[in-house]
Amino acid sequence: MNRTSGxxxxxxxxxxxxxxxxxxxxxxxxxxDALLVSEGGVVVRRQMKSHLVSRLDSFxxxxxxxxxxxxxKYKPRDDDELFRxxxxxxxxxxxxxxxxxxxxxxxxxxxxxxSYPHLEGDLIRRTVPALxxxxxxxxxxxxxxxxxxxxxxxxxxxxxxxxxxDIALFHLKNGDQPDLVLDKLMTLPFxxxxxxxxxxxxxxIESWWVNSGNEKTEFLKEAVASCVHKLAKKVPNASGHCLNxxxxxxxxxxxxxxxxxxxxxxxxxxxxxxAILRIGLSGFGQEVATSAMSKILEGVDFTDKNLPEVIPxxxxxxxxxxxxxxxxxxxxxxxxxxxxxxxxxxxxxASMAMFFHRPASCQHALGRLLEKCLNTSxxxxxxxxxxxxxxQQYFTLLREDTALAE
Numbered sequence: 454m455n456r457t458s459g460x461x462x463x464x465x466x467x468x469x470x471x472x473x474x475x476x477x478x479x480x481x482x483x484x485x486d487a488l489l490v491s492e493g494g495v496v497v498r499r500q501m502k503s504h505l506v507s508r509l510d511s512f513x514x515x516x517x518x519x520x521x522x523x524x525x526k527y528k529p530r531d532d533d534e535l536f537r538x539x540x541x542x543x544x545x546x547x548x549x550x551x552x553x554x555x556x557x558x559x560x561x562x563x564x565x566x567x568s569y570p571h572l573e574g575d576l577i578r579r580t581v582p583a584l585x586x587x588x589x590x591x592x593x594x595x596x597x598x599x600x601x602x603x604x605x606x607x608x609x610x611x612x613x614x615x616x617x618x619d620i621a622l623f624h625l626k627n628g629d630q631p632d633l634v635l636d637k638l639m640t641l642p643f644x645x646x647x648x649x650x651x652x653x654x655x656x657x658i659e660s661w662w663v664n665s666g667n668e669k670t671e672f673l674k675e676a677v678a679s680c681v682h683k684l685a686k687k688v689p690n691a692s693g694h695c696l697n698x699x700x701x702x703x704x705x706x707x708x709x710x711x712x713x714x715x716x717x718x719x720x721x722x723x724x725x726x727x728a729i730l731r732i733g734l735s736g737f738g739q740e741v742a743t744s745a746m747s748k749i750l751e752g753v754d755f756t757d758k759n760l761p762e763v764i765p766x767x768x769x770x771x772x773x774x775x776x777x778x779x780x781x782x783x784x785x786x787x788x789x790x791x792x793x794x795x796x797x798x799x800x801x802x803a804s805m806a807m808f809f810h811r812p813a814s815c816q817h818a819l820g821r822l823l824e825k826c827l828n829t830s831x832x833x834x835x836x837x838x839x840x841x842x843x844x845q846q847y848f849t850l851l852r853e854d855t856a857l858a859e
Contacts, residue, residue, distance in 0.1 A: 463488060470501060475508070479516040482523045497527040506541050514550035521545065521556035525563045535564060546580050551587035551594035554580065555601045562605065574608065581612045588622045596633040599623070603639055614644040617653060624654060625661035631673060634661075638676045642683035651684050651691035655698040662702055675724035677702070682728040693741075696732055699725050700748055707752065726763040735771045742771040755784040758791040762799050769803035773810035782807055782818045789825050794837050801826065801840065805847060823848050 466488075469481035485495035497505075505520055512520055521542075529535040545557040558580045565572050587598045602609050613619045623637045623644060645651050658677060662669070678699065685695035706722045726749065734742040749767065753760070765785060772778040785792075785800055792800065804822050808815040826844030 471504065475512040475516050478505075478508075479512070479519050483519060486523065494526060495523060497523060499527070499530070502527040502538075506538065509541075509545070514548070514553050517545070517548075518550065518552035518556040521553065521560050525560050528567075529564070532568070535568075539564060546576075547583055551590075551598055554583050554587070555597055558584075559601065573606070577609055577612050585613075585619070585622060591626065591629065591633075593630075596630065596636060599633065599636040599640060603636060607643065610640060610643040614646060617650060620644050620650050621653070621657075624657035626657070627661060627664045629661070631668075631670065634673060635676050638680040641680055642687050645684055645688060648688060648691045648694070651688050652694055654684065655681070655694055659698060659701060663705060671724075674722070678724035678728035682731045685732045692732055693737065696729065696734075696737065696741075696745065699729050699732075700745055703729075704748065723761045723763060726761060726767065730763055730766055730770065733770070734767065735774070739774045743775050746771060746775055750781065755781075756788050756791065758793070760785075760788075760792055760796055762793075762795045765796060765799035765803040769799065769806040772803060773807045773815075778807060779811065779814040779818060782815060786818055786822050786825070789822065794840065797837075797840055798843070801843060801847070 463485065466481045466485050470478055470485075472478050472481070482495055489495055502524060505524060509517060509520065529538055539561065542557055542560065545553055546561070548554050548557070558576065561576050562573060565576065584598050584602070588595045602613070613622065620641075623640045625634055625637055629637070641654055645654060658681070662677065681695045681699055685692040703722055703725050706725070729745070729749070734745050737745075746767065750764070753764065768778070768782065768785075772782065775781070782804060786804070789797060789800060801822060804815065804819045808819045823844050826841050827848065
């Protein structure tokens with residue numbers, strides 16, 4: 454298309470904005486926005502704004518939502534024009550269509566942002582009742598609303614944290630589409646403030662996890678684990694409940710995979726383990742930590758070259774609390790050369806940590822590991838030069854000053 458014909462097309466599209474058919478108008482606006490994207494999209498002047506606002510009632514819901522989005526490109530010249538426009542748009546904050554209410558609310562946010570951001574609180578109170586209805590309806594509309602809330606100031610989500618009934622709107626439900634599940638998981642840590650609320654959320658998450666079966670993608674599993682970790686961080690007195698919930702999810706995944714004949718170390722539950730590591734087992738005391746570690750390590754195949762890096766990381770944190778900790782450490786050291794570089798580094802860290810807590814029990818294991826790192830060339834067993842340097846530093850420190858090494 455040459456420049457002349459391009460200008461002609463754009464002129465015709467601007468003319469089409471005044472067409473009697475709402476679908477033609479919407480199509481012209483969207484086409485202009487796409488064609489002029491390098492220039493900031495369709496240009497909305499005062500006359501076009503007035504024309505569109507006067508015809509809003511004639512647009513079907515989806516087209517109406519698109520027109521409201523386009524109107525955000527117009528900036529009123531003064532306060533009188535601003536408040537006249539807001540008044541004419543007010544009715545659409547209670548529209549029966551979710552996309553229309555969201556588009557209108559976003560338009561309000563844009564119009565108020567420069568001079569009257571303090572009025573956004575009134576907008577939130579005005580809009581939230583309608584948004585609650587759309588979220589409870591589920592489906593694409595619910596996802597559209599939740600996505601909108603995540604993009605706004607924190608005050609929007611805080612308006613949904615006033616009661617357990619409001620928070621329940623974001624509970625995972627059987628049949629929720631993956632995109633909605635992800636958005637809900639991102640929302641929950643913002644709206645939960647108390648132990649009782651977190652407990653109800655965890656029950657809903659576990660129910661969804663069990664009933665969703667093979668529909669859970671690895672990305673969804675990671676998102677669930679991340680959400681539970683954030684809930685533990687947000688509500689510290691709920692951290693024990695969050696830990697137990699993660700352990701139950703781990704048990705379910707392990708049993709499910711074992712029933713299929715899969716090796717547990719090939720189970721992609723790394724997200725759960727990482728969340729447990731971030732919560733911190735050692736802070737719960739020896740009894741809880743050792744019980745949790747026993748569940749985590751049950752059936753783990755230490756000969757598997759894909760042993761998750763989080764396993765030695767957990768051993769570094771609380772392996773010393775376990776009576777069988779030194780034997781587990783020995784099992785991993787026996788298979789040291791099978792592991793990737795990251796796992797080898799973490800195993801060295803775990804060995805040092807356990808040695809300082811239980812020197813008599815772990816001295817031999819640490820000595821064997823340092824020897825493996827120092828006496829084997831990097832090319833022969835996958836040991837990196839960086840790991841060899843670390844091992845040499847530890848060896849030197851331990852030989853010269855054990856307290857300094859610690």
